[in-house]
Amino acid sequence: MSIYEKASVIPALKLIEAAPITGRSPAAIAWSHLKSDRTAWVSSFFVFIFLFIGVIAPIFPRILHTTPDAFHPETLDADRGAMPIGSFGGISTQHWFGVEPRTGRDIFLRFVFGARTSLSIALIATVIATVIGVSIGLMSGFFGGKVDQVLSRLMEIILAFPSILFALAITPVLESVLTRAGLPDGNGVRIPVMIFVISTFGWPYIARIVRGQVISLREREFIEAARALGASRWHLVFREILPNLWAPILVTVALNIPTFITTEAALTFLGAGVIEPTSDWGAMLLASVPFYRVDPMYTFIPGFALFILVLAFNLLGDSVRDALDPKSSR
Amino acid sequence: MSLRNKFLASVGALALGATAMSMAPTAQAATPASWSGPAPAVKGAVTGGTLTILNQGDFEHIDPARNYVGGTLDFYRFFIRTLTQYRTINGKTELVPDVAADLGTTKDNGKTWTFKLRANLKYEDGSKITCQDLKYGTMRSYNDDILDGGTTYAKDFLQNETGFKGPYTDPTGDLTSITCSPKGDAITYKLAYAVPYFAYVTTFGSFSPVPKAKDTKQNYDLRPVSSGPYKIESYNRGKNMTLIRNKNWDPKSDPLRWNYPDKIVVKFGYEQNALENMLFSDSGEAKRAMSLDTQMVTNLAEARTYSPIFKDRLYAFDSPYARYLAINMDTVKDVNVRKAIQCAVNLETVLLAAGGTYAGAYSNSLIPTSLKNAYRNFNVCGRDVHKSPEGQTDAAKALLAKSPNAKKDLILAYRDKGTEPARAAAVQQALLAAGFKVTMMKLDRAGYYTRIGQRDVGVVQPDVIQTSWGFDWAAASGIIPALLDGRTMSPTDSHSNYSRQNEPSMQSLFEKADMITDALKSDKALGDLEQKIIVDFAGIVPMYIEASTFMTGSKLGGVQADGGYGTLSPLAAFVRK
Numbered sequence: 001m002s003i004y005e006k007a008s009v010i011p012a013l014k015l016i017e018a019a020p021i022t023g024r025s026p027a028a029i030a031w032s033h034l035k036s037d038r039t040a041w042v043s044s045f046f047v048f049i050f051l052f053i054g055v056i057a058p059i060f061p062r063i064l065h066t067t068p069d070a071f072h073p074e075t076l077d078a079d080r081g082a083m084p085i086g087s088f089g090g091i092s093t094q095h096w097f098g099v100e101p102r103t104g105r106d107i108f109l110r111f112v113f114g115a116r117t118s119l120s121i122a123l124i125a126t127v128i129a130t131v132i133g134v135s136i137g138l139m140s141g142f143f144g145g146k147v148d149q150v151l152s153r154l155m156e157i158i159l160a161f162p163s164i165l166f167a168l169a170i171t172p173v174l175e176s177v178l179t180r181a182g183l184p185d186g187n188g189v190r191i192p193v194m195i196f197v198i199s200t201f202g203w204p205y206i207a208r209i210v211r212g213q214v215i216s217l218r219e220r221e222f223i224e225a226a227r228a229l230g231a232s233r234w235h236l237v238f239r240e241i242l243p244n245l246w247a248p249i250l251v252t253v254a255l256n257i258p259t260f261i262t263t264e265a266a267l268t269f270l271g272a273g274v275i276e277p278t279s280d281w282g283a284m285l286l287a288s289v290p291f292y293r294v295d296p297m298y299t300f301i302p303g304f305a306l307f308i309l310v311l312a313f314n315l316l317g318d319s320v321r322d323a324l325d326p327k328s329s330r
Numbered sequence: 331m332s333l334r335n336k337f338l339a340s341v342g343a344l345a346l347g348a349t350a351m352s353m354a355p356t357a358q359a360a361t362p363a364s365w366s367g368p369a370p371a372v373k374g375a376v377t378g379g380t381l382t383i384l385n386q387g388d389f390e391h392i393d394p395a396r397n398y399v400g401g402t403l404d405f406y407r408f409f410i411r412t413l414t415q416y417r418t419i420n421g422k423t424e425l426v427p428d429v430a431a432d433l434g435t436t437k438d439n440g441k442t443w444t445f446k447l448r449a450n451l452k453y454e455d456g457s458k459i460t461c462q463d464l465k466y467g468t469m470r471s472y473n474d475d476i477l478d479g480g481t482t483y484a485k486d487f488l489q490n491e492t493g494f495k496g497p498y499t500d501p502t503g504d505l506t507s508i509t510c511s512p513k514g515d516a517i518t519y520k521l522a523y524a525v526p527y528f529a530y531v532t533t534f535g536s537f538s539p540v541p542k543a544k545d546t547k548q549n550y551d552l553r554p555v556s557s558g559p560y561k562i563e564s565y566n567r568g569k570n571m572t573l574i575r576n577k578n579w580d581p582k583s584d585p586l587r588w589n590y591p592d593k594i595v596v597k598f599g600y601e602q603n604a605l606e607n608m609l610f611s612d613s614g615e616a617k618r619a620m621s622l623d624t625q626m627v628t629n630l631a632e633a634r635t636y637s638p639i640f641k642d643r644l645y646a647f648d649s650p651y652a653r654y655l656a657i658n659m660d661t662v663k664d665v666n667v668r669k670a671i672q673c674a675v676n677l678e679t680v681l682l683a684a685g686g687t688y689a690g691a692y693s694n695s696l697i698p699t700s701l702k703n704a705y706r707n708f709n710v711c712g713r714d715v716h717k718s719p720e721g722q723t724d725a726a727k728a729l730l731a732k733s734p735n736a737k738k739d740l741i742l743a744y745r746d747k748g749t750e751p752a753r754a755a756a757v758q759q760a761l762l763a764a765g766f767k768v769t770m771m772k773l774d775r776a777g778y779y780t781r782i783g784q785r786d787v788g789v790v791q792p793d794v795i796q797t798s799w800g801f802d803w804a805a806a807s808g809i810i811p812a813l814l815d816g817r818t819m820s821p822t823d824s825h826s827n828y829s830r831q832n833e834p835s836m837q838s839l840f841e842k843a844d845m846i847t848d849a850l851k852s853d854k855a856l857g858d859l860e861q862k863i864i865v866d867f868a869g870i871v872p873m874y875i876e877a878s879t880f881m882t883g884s885k886l887g888g889v890q891a892d893g894g895y896g897t898l899s900p901l902a903a904f905v906r907k
Binding site for chain 1 (some may be wrong): 602603606625628630631632635676677678681682683684685686687746749751752754755756758759767770771772790842
């Protein structure tokens with residue numbers, strides 16, 4: 001063998017011992033990046049914990065032998081303004097997070113069921129907003145021209161609205177419309193109204209991003225090729241473009257969920273949300289404000305939980321976006 | 331020698347002293363000197379400055395024919411004068427003549443009343459207040475389809491042989507039961523039956539002078555003509571009201587009003603917690619301010635525990651306001667279901683939700699214990715609520731079992747204000763424990779009383795209504811007829827009879843009570859009536875009688891608890907520099 005051949009054989013031999021070269025899809029690449037991201041692990045853990053607690057909530061009343069709405073007058077001091085007896089807002093073995101002032105209701109159970117209320121409203125609104133946002137973004141981006149003009153203006157108008165103020169104003173109007181249409185009073189009306197308001201103000205964020213992606217995608221060669229082969233517009237939109245949008249949709253959804261959660265809490269805090277005795281994180285925050293000086297635990301618990309959950313979703317969204325971005329450094 | 335019937339009723343124990351009200355229904359020899367103005371000077375008062383009043387909500391109505399809310403009835407005396415009124419001096423409240431010159435005389439045991447009138451009273455524009463204006467003020471209250479919200483006492487008590495319907499629908503008609511003397515110096519009222527306490531009824535705004543030429547119907551509510559020490563400079567509904575001095579008010583003609591501040595500014599729209607903390611900590615604009623509708627709630631325990639520190643600006647007194655649930659007898663027809671509701675309600679959790687022992691005292695009746703002739707300590711649901719306030723769930727279930735087919739789905743109406751949502755949640759939990767199904771009907775504070783009074787007009791009727799009542803005057807006659815007499819209702823409006831009580835056996839007792847001319851006997855009869863309605867018919871679930879705790883800014887003086895309205899009165903207030 002010549003010296004050149006010898007030189008190239010050794011590294012080649014080493015190469016043969018290494019793993020075989022395999023082709024990986026973008027999803028697999030992204031997944032492996034995500035797996036190595038510690039922030040993603042921690043934030044997913046917290047998101048999972050909150051969702052899990054919301055799902056298994058019904059077992060806690062059986063463990064603690066009480067319900068989230070039950071009053072416990074024996075835990076309150078009637079002579080001191082009906083405040084909880086004991087420090088840290090009445091924390092005890094029977095009441096893991098203490099009790100509410102004035103009512104004596106168990107805060108841990110109200111927290112856990114409040115997670116159900118707040119998260120389910122926010123997640124349903126997310127699904128609706130995503131479906132609407134993706135559809136309109138697709139149409140706007142793909143068809144262009146007048147359709148795009150009209151839909152883009154619509155998106156801009158909705159984005160320009162001060163959403164919470166508008167939601168507060170429109171809630172009583174929608175409520176009376178729905179009540180007259182026959183929906184039961186109270187939460188039967190309020191929950192659909194909240195979902196409607198949150199998704200109406202949420203879909204433009206998703207639509208805008210989808211529209212941008214679609215505009216860049218529709219000029220690509222594979223679209224041209226499919227069109228040349230005689231594909232219908234329907235096929236182009238739903239079979240060619242949409243499957244390539246999963247990455248930006250996923251990122252947008254992950255980053256929008258915390259916004260929807262805080263909007264739901266804000267609406268309830270401002271009085272346009274669920275009514276008593278249904279527990280909800282925003283409602284707990286609202287009820288706790290007058291007592292923050294004498295019973296700070298009551299404010300701290302839902303406030304801190306909301307903070308952690310929103311932070312976790314935001315970090316997770318960032319991590320997913322970094323994992324999917326082929327140009328980000330590792 | 332004519333007999334003097336003394337009608338005494340004491341109102342709780344005020345922190346500033348006991349109140350007593352007296353009344354002389356028959357002729358007096360001479361008018362007491364204290365009935366002429368000016369009102370005695372308040373110790374330490376200074377003239378000048380701006381009094382600020384900070385409220386959560388706007389006044390429901392300031393048109394005298396439409397005002398029926400205690401805090402507003404107290405406040406609007408700054409610009410409204412009525413035939414008779416309450417005067418509070420040094421913690422003692424008494425009934426005195428206002429536009430009248432005496433407390434009325436009767437020659438037929440209270441069926442006809444004649445009041446002499448003060449001379450030379452003027453409105454804010456200098457024009458004279460006449461007897462005809464007084465009559466017109468009462469006549470327009472008959473159009474309560476347009477001027478809604480007020481008391482129905484004029485309609486209830488005055489004779490109306492011509493069937494007068496009100497000047498807006500009946501412009502040529504006349505209310506012949508009211509006559510003015512030829513010189514216009516006395517007014518006579520002919521009543522349908524004897525009312526010994528009529529001089530108390532005339533404290534209400536339907537007995538206030540209104541110049542017919544300036545009557546703007548619904549819009550009078552925005553700018554009534556003033557006869558008091560202040561007049562309205564501006565009133566932006568929902569935002570603010572400014573009162574400035576009325577130069578045509580003569581203090582010598584007025585025994586019950588003062589005019590220390592130069593200007594009074596009322597601001598609406600504050601939030602309970604924020605306003606309460608401002609007043610408690612005496613910060614910012616709260617230093618020269620007080621509130622008519624915001625008491626200490628979250629700061630209640632601290633304020634009362636450390637009361638010696640706050641004594642100069644803390645006002646804690648028993649109010650006459652009874653908090654109760656009215657059970658809608660139109661929609662909850664089965665008496666066993668109503669009794670079950672009574673048994674199920676847990677008064678302990680309700681009072682805790684209101685703030686514990688400082689918030690009030692359990693009660694078995696709408697009548698405060700201080701009205702000794704009328705109050706009876708009967709058992710509700712077979713037990714003494716003062717000793718056992720907890721809900722009687724087993725008794726409730728047993729009662730429901732007696733009527734297995736009756737409806738058990740209840741709609742509970744409550745106001746979105748202060749502790750009401752928490753108290754409603756307490757009621758709901760107690761009812762759920764007894765086997766009821768409860769839907770919550772949360773209503774806005776604006777127009778709440780109008781909404782819960784609506785009948786038969788296509789709106790959803792609540793079955794259980796959380797509400798409260800402060801006596802119209804310190805006697806059972808100021809509580810029971812308004813709240814429980816079926817005759818006060820119209821087909822579309824229950825007025826204050828939120829229970830829609832109209833049982834024939836109870837109504838015949840009301841009619842019998844009308845015939846009683848003696849005030850004490852009337853009190854007794856009405857007390858017995860209330861007991862029957864609560865125990866036998868379960869139209870009401872009494873909960874507790876409120877204790878009031880207010881705080882004002884440190885620069886204010888002259889503020890006092892008013893024994894007539896059970897409110898914190900700004901009438902004698904002054905502002906220190």
